Amino acid sequence: MEKEVMSSLKMAGNILCSASSFIRKCxxxxxxxxxxxNHIAFIMDGNRRYAKKQKLSHDGAAGGGGRYDAGFWALMVMLLYCQELGVKxxxxxxxxxxxxxxxxxxxxxxxxxMLEKFHLLDILVKRLAxxxxxxGNLELLSNELRASAMELTEATAAYSKSVLTICIAYTSRDEILHAVRESCEQKRIDLEFDNDDDNEIKLMKVEKNMYMAVAPDPDIIIRTGGENRLSNFLLWQSSRSHLxxxxxxxxxxxxxxxxxxxxxxxxxxxxHLEMKKKEKEL
Known part of the structure; x- marks a missing residue:
């Protein structure tokens, strides 16, 4: 009797899952x-409030990783939905x-x-290409975490179906400062070895040295948790983004x-198209 009930529940679950998938596709x-x-950026706010709501630990105590697990799987679900929609x-x-x-x-x-999730992410993203x-400033991370991030970057470098950028040890101010420093250093080297006789640093060079140079400016920035601020996130790239x-x-x-x-x-x-057109005309 118990097996029959479990079998019926499983069948009902499969039917509901199929129906949900069909509705989503429609x-x-x-x-x-x-x-x-083409590009959606997420400010993943509300993890600590979720932990409090679910009575999960806020520190390193047993069960404290629950909110991180839930946040990770929320990101994976959004990645799947975005890929299905055609968001690159x-x-x-x-x-x-x-x-x-x-x-x-x-x-x-x-x-x-994070270190645990990087290993799991490695498996998932390879299946999804x-x-x-x-x-971000990866030098601020532990050697183990930084090495894991670099390995994951190298292991997925050939994939092109979607690009997932994870901003870690990141602030927009730090990104801009990094880009300006790198641009100045490159200009100094060019002038020293007579590779360039122009003292001006071009905007294109600065943007090339941004942490986010791998992706175009976001079309949408989505923030959860009810707040209405960017919190030092993509300040350079968000002038034409829909918030x-x-x-x-x-x-x-x-x-x-x-x-x-x-x-x-x-x-x-x-x-947004009109704003882009006006910006190009300036």
Missing amino acids: IFGVLRVGPIP YITAYAFSIDNFKRKPEEVESLMAS VRVHFA HSMWVLWPEIGVWNLVFAILNFQRNKTY
């Missing part, structure tokens, strides 16, 4: 009639330089969780949240 088909963003570039704000100011045990727990890129804030906490984000964000973007697409 909705995505309607969305694709309009313009689909996905960027996630995973860890700010400012987050190093949190309690040491919390930072340590998060770093340990996703190239992984890390943006979309939602109250849902990051681990709880779902397909409908993504759908509404893209519909909102499509509704305002004309305005």
Whole structure:
């Protein structure tokens, strides 16, 4: 009797899953009639509030990784949805330089969780043919975590179906400072060896040295958790981006949240095109 009940529940689950998949494909088909963003960036806010809501530990105590697990799988789900829709570039704000100011045990727990997730991410992205890129001051990470990030970057370098950029040990101010320093150093070397007689540093050179040079400027920046600020994220790249804030906490984000964000973007697409045209004319 128990086996029959379990079998019936499994069958019902499969039917519901198939129905959900069919509905999603229909909705995505309607969305694709309009313009689909090429690049969506996520500010993954609300993990700590989710932990409090679910009574998960905030530090390195047992069970403390639950909120990180939920946040990781939320990102994987968004990656799958974006790939299904045809969004090529996905960027996630995973860890700010400012987050190093949190309690040491919390930072340590998060770093340990990241290392674990990198190994799992390696398996998943290879199946999806996703190239992984890390943006940020990786020198601030532990040797083990930095090496794991570099290995994952190299292992997926040949993939081109989608590009997932994970911003870790990142702030936009640090990115701009890094780009300016690198540009000045390159200009100094060129002048020293007579490779260039122009003292001016071109804007193109600065942008080439940005951590985010691997991806175009985001079409949409989605922030969960109900806040309406960028929090030092992609300040250089977001002048023409559509900003979309939602109250849902990051681990709880779902397909409908993504759908509404893209519909909102499509509704305002004309305005963004006009802004791009005016900028080119300047």
